[in-house]
Structures are given as structure tokens and as C-alpha cells.
Amino acid sequence: MSMGVKAVNTASGAVMLAAYILYAIGKDVPQPETFESLGSWAEFMLAFMGMAIVVMIAVNVVYHIAFSVRIAVKSQGSDDEEVCRMVSASLVEDEMGKLIDLKSMRVGYACAGIGIVLTLAVLAYGNSPILALNIMFVSLFMGMIAEGLFACRMYTGGVRHD
Amino acid sequence: MTDKLIITNNIRKLRFLKNEMTQLDLAERVNASRQTIIALEAGKYTPSLELAFKIANAFGVDVGEVFECHADVEK
Numbered sequence: 001m002s003m004g005v006k007a008v009n010t011a012s013g014a015v016m017l018a019a020y021i022l023y024a025i026g027k028d029v030p031q032p033e034t035f036e037s038l039g040s041w042a043e044f045m046l047a048f049m050g051m052a053i054v055v056m057i058a059v060n061v062v063y064h065i066a067f068s069v070r071i072a073v074k075s076q077g078s079d080d081e082e083v084c085r086m087v088s089a090s091l092v093e094d095e096m097g098k099l100i101d102l103k104s105m106r107v108g109y110a111c112a113g114i115g116i117v118l119t120l121a122v123l124a125y126g127n128s129p130i131l132a133l134n135i136m137f138v139s140l141f142m143g144m145i146a147e148g149l150f151a152c153r154m155y156t157g158g159v160r161h162d
Numbered sequence: 163m164t165d166k167l168i169i170t171n172n173i174r175k176l177r178f179l180k181n182e183m184t185q186l187d188l189a190e191r192v193n194a195s196r197q198t199i200i201a202l203e204a205g206k207y208t209p210s211l212e213l214a215f216k217i218a219n220a221f222g223v224d225v226g227e228v229f230e231c232h233a234d235v236e237k
Contacts, residue, residue: 002197086196089186094194096207155197158206 002091003155004067005060010148012059016052017141024134038129045137099161100154108147115139168232174203176221176228192216 071090072083119136123129177183185203189196192213201207202217209217218225 002195085190086186089189089196092189092193092195094198095210095213096198096201097195155201158201158204161208161210 002097003152004063005091006148006151006155008059008063009056010145010152012056013052013141013144013148016048016055017138017145020048020141021138033128033130038133041130041133045133096159100151100159103154103159104147104151107150108143111143111146112140115142166234168234169208169229170205170232171202171229173199173217173228176223180221188217188220191220 067090068083068087071086075083075086115136116139118139119132122132122135173188177185177188185196185199189199193216194213198207198209202209214225214229218228221228
């Protein structure tokens with residue numbers, strides 16, 4: 001995955017997370033909390049995940065079109081074959097991309113792991129299960145965003161094999 | 163005290179000596195992305211042994227002519 005794709009995915013993930021947090025803050029929590037209210041949150045989270053996937057696919061399609069157009073405009077005078085070569089050479093997945101993916105994935109898993117531990121701690125101390133569910137959901141998104149940011153940093157700053 | 167290896171390369175110089183080969187041409191020859199070639203030339207990435215040999219083959223030279231290694235003594 002190229003840096004541009006990573007940056008676009010991270011940015012759209014951040015926007016989706018911000019939208020979710022805004023919704024979650026404004027959402028009414030019926031008291032006392034019942035299994036049904038927990039179920040309604042889980043339903044919303046599933047729907048939100050579906051929406052996030054659709055948005056990311058759409059953003060990726062738009063990004064790839066914009067990227068191809070930009071290269072075509074930059075290389076005016078070149079034939080279609082040359083433009084295709086430039087586009088595919090920029091998007092090819094090679095060893096540096098795979099190394100960056102592996103290293104950034106560790107950061108993403110660490111973030112998600114911290115979130116799971118926090119979720120368990122919230123439940124263990126007798127806090128709201130809805131809060132615990134939200135912490136878990138947000139930490140998964142935060143992990144994805146942290147992974148993307150770390151990958152972008154390595155694409156610009158360089159990456160070592162150690 | 164540790165010996166840290168600093169690996170430098172002559173890719174940019176070799177590209178110009180080889181009929182001004184573009185980064186895109188080299189990337190295609192070694193099956194890597196242009197971004198990787200840019201990072202290599204800037205010294206931001208050290209390639210695997212396989213990619214190093216592919217680059218040397220693309221220029222038709224020995225791998226030692228493309229990459230140089232210096233030991234940096236750290237305290």
C-alpha cells in the first residue's frame with residue numbers, strides 16, 4: 001500500500017471516528033442500563049462499521065481516480081502507456097511497503113490491546129457495560145488511525161530493518 | 163561500545179552513468195515502487211540482499227559498486 005493510500009485511509013478513519021464520538025456523546029442512555037440498551041449500541045456499532053467500510057471503499061476509488069488524473073496532467077505530452085507505467089510503479093507493493101506495514105501493524109495491535117485491557121478494567125471495577133463497549137470500539141478505530149499515522153511517518157522519515 | 167554499520171549507495175550516480183536511467187525505469191527493472199527507489203537514494207531505506215543484487219544486476223555492476231558499508235563506532 002502506498003503512502004497516499006495509507007494517508008487517505010487514516011484521514012477517512014479519523015473523520016469516521018470523530019463522527020461516531022459526536023453521535024455517542026449526544027445519544028441518550030436509558031437508566032437503568034438493560035441488556036436491550038446494550039444490544040441497541042451493538043447494533044449501531046455494527047451499522048457504523050458497515051458505513052465505515054463503504055465510505056473507505058468510496059474514498060479509495062476517488063483517490064485512485066484523482067491520483068491517475070494528477071499523474072496524467074503532470075506528464076502532459078506522454079502517451080497513455082507512459083502514464084499507466086507511472087501509475088502502476090507508484091502503487092506497486094514491494095518489500096519496503098511490506099516492512100512498513102508489518103511495523104505499523106504492531107502499533108495498531110498495541111493500541112487495540114490497550115483498549116481491550118481498559119475495557120476489561122472498566123467492567124472489573126463495576127462501571128457501565130455501555131462505556132466498556134464504547135471504549136473497545138473506539139480503541140479499535142484508534143489502533144487503525146495510529147497504524148496509519150505511524151506508516152506515514154515511516155514513509156517520509158525512512159525505515160530500518162531492526 | 164557498538165559498531166553501527168552505515169550503508170551508503172551510488173544509485174543516483176549509476177543511474178546517470180547508465181544513459182540517465184529514470185527512477186521509474188529502475189523501479190520497473192527491479193520490481194519495486196518508485197517510492198522505494200527515492201527512499202534508497204535518500205538513504206532512508208536499506209534494501210534486502212535480494213533487492214540489492216537486483217539493483218546491481220540492473221546496472222550490470224558488482225553489488226559492492228552500488229552499496230558501500232562504513233563502520234560507525236558508537237560509545
